[in-house]
Amino acid sequence: MIMHIQFDNTYARELEGTYVPWQPTKVPSPKLLRLNTNLGVQLNLSMEVLNSPMGSAILSGNEIPAGAMPIAQAYAGHQFGNFAPQLGDGRALLLGEVLGEDGRRRDLAFKGSGPTPFSRGGDGKAAVGPVLREYLIGEFMHAMGIPTTRALAAVWTGEPVFRERPLPGAILTRVAASHLRIGTFEFFAAREEPHQVQRLVDYAIRRHDPQLTDHPHQYQEWFRAVADRQASLVARWMLVGFIHGVMNTDNTTISGETIDYGPCAFMEAYDPHAVFSSIDSQGRYAYHNQPHILRWNLARLAEAIAPLMNTVSGKPVVDPLVEVLETFPARYHDYWLTGLRKKLGLSTSEQGDDALAEEWLALLHTQGADYTLAWRYLADAAEGNVRPLQAMFHEPSVLSLWLKRWRMRLDRECPAVHSTESSC
Numbered sequence: 268m269i270m271h272i273q274f275d276n277t278y279a280r281e282l283e284g285t286y287v288p289w290q291p292t293k294v295p296s297p298k299l300l301r302l303n304t305n306l307g308v309q310l311n312l313s314m315e316v317l318n319s320p321m322g323s324a325i326l327s328g329n330e331i332p333a334g335a336m337p338i339a340q341a342y343a344g345h346q347f348g349n350f351a352p353q354l355g356d357g358r359a360l361l362l363g364e365v366l367g368e369d370g371r372r373r374d375l376a377f378k379g380s381g382p383t384p385f386s387r388g389g390d391g392k393a394a395v396g397p398v399l400r401e402y403l404i405g406e407f408m409h410a411m412g413i414p415t416t417r418a419l420a421a422v423w424t425g426e427p428v429f430r431e432r433p434l435p436g437a438i439l440t441r442v443a444a445s446h447l448r449i450g451t452f453e454f455f456a457a458r459e460e461p462h463q464v465q466r467l468v469d470y471a472i473r474r475h476d477p478q479l480t481d482h483p484h485q486y487q488e489w490f491r492a493v494a495d496r497q498a499s500l501v502a503r504w505m506l507v508g509f510i511h512g513v514m515n516t517d518n519t520t521i522s523g524e525t526i527d528y529g530p531c532a533f534m535e536a537y538d539p540h541a542v543f544s545s546i547d548s549q550g551r552y553a554y555h556n557q558p559h560i561l562r563w564n565l566a567r568l569a570e571a572i573a574p575l576m577n578t579v580s581g582k583p584v585v586d587p588l589v590e591v592l593e594t595f596p597a598r599y600h601d602y603w604l605t606g607l608r609k610k611l612g613l614s615t616s617e618q619g620d621d622a623l624a625e626e627w628l629a630l631l632h633t634q635g636a637d638y639t640l641a642w643r644y645l646a647d648a649a650e651g652n653v654r655p656l657q658a659m660f661h662e663p664s665v666l667s668l669w670l671k672r673w674r675m676r677l678d679r680e681c682p683a684v685h686s687t688e689s690s691c
Contacts, residue, residue, distance in 0.1 A: 292381025
């Protein structure tokens with residue numbers, strides 16, 4: 268049985284010098300744990316083959332399909348605010364790129380496929396638990412309409428991974444619009460190789476923003492597009508109570524997809540200062556801080572691409588990049604408020620909607636209410652059943668005052684509806 272995958276490896280072909288060709292480490296006894304059939308069909312892959320022993324061999328890296336060009340990508344990154352000039356794919360390999368049935372290009376990459384030249388002494392492997400966790404959370408995010416990398420498959424390797432104790436090993440096959448990160452550009456900017464930075468930006472434009480190819484100000488408009496995607500992404504995180512945990516620049520994609528489900532969580536009791544990373548003792552990546560950190564990360568990208576801007580008197584004109592950064596908070600707020608209006612059942616906008624939303628969130632915080640369940644029970648309250656929501660509050664009276672204002676706002680959505688047990 269032969270597996271035919273139509274690879275078109277533009278990154279490897281066009282960006283020589285930004286990666287190291289490498290092969291995955293063979294594993295003793297690969298066994299398919301989970302295959303994402305719907306995603307595989309979208310990628311024009313044979314589910315019959317992938318469900319076979321040959322598929323397990325391919326998805327573990329024991330067999331490399333014809334046309335694949337496995338590479339370890341080079342990148343740097345600011346980790347918890349500190350710059351690491353060389354990180355790279357320490358336990359990952361980009362197998363190649365495929366075109367889906369929708370014509371979109373996507374990366375196929377292994378995670379946990381063994382050490383690479385960027386491993387920095389690590390074993391390059393992954394355990395079953397984190398692999399299945401990334402598979403599950405990525406699929407949930409996708410189902411919620413939040414841009415994300417996804418998992419095509421999880422494969423048991425048949426060998427242990429040694430951490431605090433021996434754990435069963437596994438390999439994840441990750442699918443992404445691309446694996447270009449802010450840290451990718453930082454790597455070459457730190458090495459003072461602006462020609463490589465320009466090659467990367469030109470490639471990113473061709474791949475993610477082809478409409479800007481002939482734009483007279485393509486670099487600043489590309490930066491604006493990246494910032495806009497990230498503003499939308501982080502707003503969606505905030506709307507579902509998602510805490511990334513490691514918003515380093517090497518975990519911030521150019522495509523606007525969520526990447527790296529290591530230490531992350533969905534908030535339970537609403538707390539803007541909630542942190543989900545055992546090493547984030549200062550709360551740098553706390554829930555409420557995520558929009559600010561994203562802007563900080565974008566500033567690092569602006570620094571990396573600044574030499575590509577038009578020059579006056581021999582110096583880059585960076586004002587357009589600064590303008591994007593200065594307007595980022597307002598752009599993020601627009602996405603966030605638009606999403607909150609939808610969650611509140613509002614289809615129109617009024618002055619004061621942001622205050623109504625902020626009062627609701629403040630109530631959840633002071634009352635220690637579960638973030639997800641509160642929104643769910645608010646939908647019941649819209650239909651007249653307020654008891655489940657009231658049961659979450661220590662002081663139901665403060666909830667009643669807010670509910671009265673909320674229902675008055677809903678009435679202005681559809682004046683013909685006068686019952687407090689209905690909404691439009």
